[in-house]
Amino acid sequence: MYLSTGELSKKIKISVRTIRYYDQIGLVQPSMVGEGGKRLYSLEDSLRMEKVILLKSLSLPLEEIKKIIEEQSTETILLAHKAHLEDQSETINQSIAHTNSLLNILKLEGSVNWEDLLTLIVPEEHSRNWSMFFTEHEGEILQERLPKIEEDTLMTRKWMNLIRRIELCINERISPKSAQAKLIIDDMDILSKETFEGNTELISKFWDVRRSQESSDSLNLYPIKPEIIEFIEEAY
Numbered sequence: 001m002y003l004s005t006g007e008l009s010k011k012i013k014i015s016v017r018t019i020r021y022y023d024q025i026g027l028v029q030p031s032m033v034g035e036g037g038k039r040l041y042s043l044e045d046s047l048r049m050e051k052v053i054l055l056k057s058l059s060l061p062l063e064e065i066k067k068i069i070e071e072q073s074t075e076t077i078l079l080a081h082k083a084h085l086e087d088q089s090e091t092i093n094q095s096i097a098h099t100n101s102l103l104n105i106l107k108l109e110g111s112v113n114w115e116d117l118l119t120l121i122v123p124e125e126h127s128r129n130w131s132m133f134f135t136e137h138e139g140e141i142l143q144e145r146l147p148k149i150e151e152d153t154l155m156t157r158k159w160m161n162l163i164r165r166i167e168l169c170i171n172e173r174i175s176p177k178s179a180q181a182k183l184i185i186d187d188m189d190i191l192s193k194e195t196f197e198g199n200t201e202l203i204s205k206f207w208d209v210r211r212s213q214e215s216s217d218s219l220n221l222y223p224i225k226p227e228i229i230e231f232i233e234e235a236y
Helices: 005-012 016-024 043-056 062-071 074-109 114-120 136-145 154-171 179-195 200-211 213-218 226-235
Strands: 002-004 039-042
Touching: 002 005, 005 016, 005 039, 005 043, 016 043, 039 043, 043 062, 043 074, 074 154, 136 200, 154 179, 154 226, 179 200, 179 226, 200 213, 200 226
Parallel strands: none
Antiparallel strands: 002 039
């Protein structure tokens, strides 16, 4: 069974012009030439063309593609394509995380401060060094349980809503000694126990870090406004 240039174009969704170009450079040539110079491609030719398209999606130059097809196995080609997809997946996941950061900051602040955002995007090689303030076990709990600004999780939303409730109290000049503030503090205690698995010592140590702007910055934690810290301390 043979396919004409036009039929091959429709089958694998590639332009006739590209097929002719690949023929000219010897990348994918037809197995048969019919009357009047009609180019006829076999199923094997079609498969070779599909390999070229796959490798082209990896942004490889045509000369390199020709070498790979002629010298490498199908498994090698598929492994190369898999690696490319994994790289794309990692890039997409990072983009989603950064977008979540933007959305969460927008919800908390009402606007986005780009300088603050850049400090939140921590390269893997500079991940948080919990050992500066916590034991190894405590660091593991924090790494796993602490809400992350780049994630859209229930725990993150709970903490964000708590902060926004405190901001509303501050904006409406509601006293930290009020019944409304006491309810917020009670909710904070409940949420803290949920977040830190009831480890009261870890809760206390983490709050000590959060009270210090310098310590929070050293761990690249989302900056909490000083007036919010002050409100919480007065309410307690």
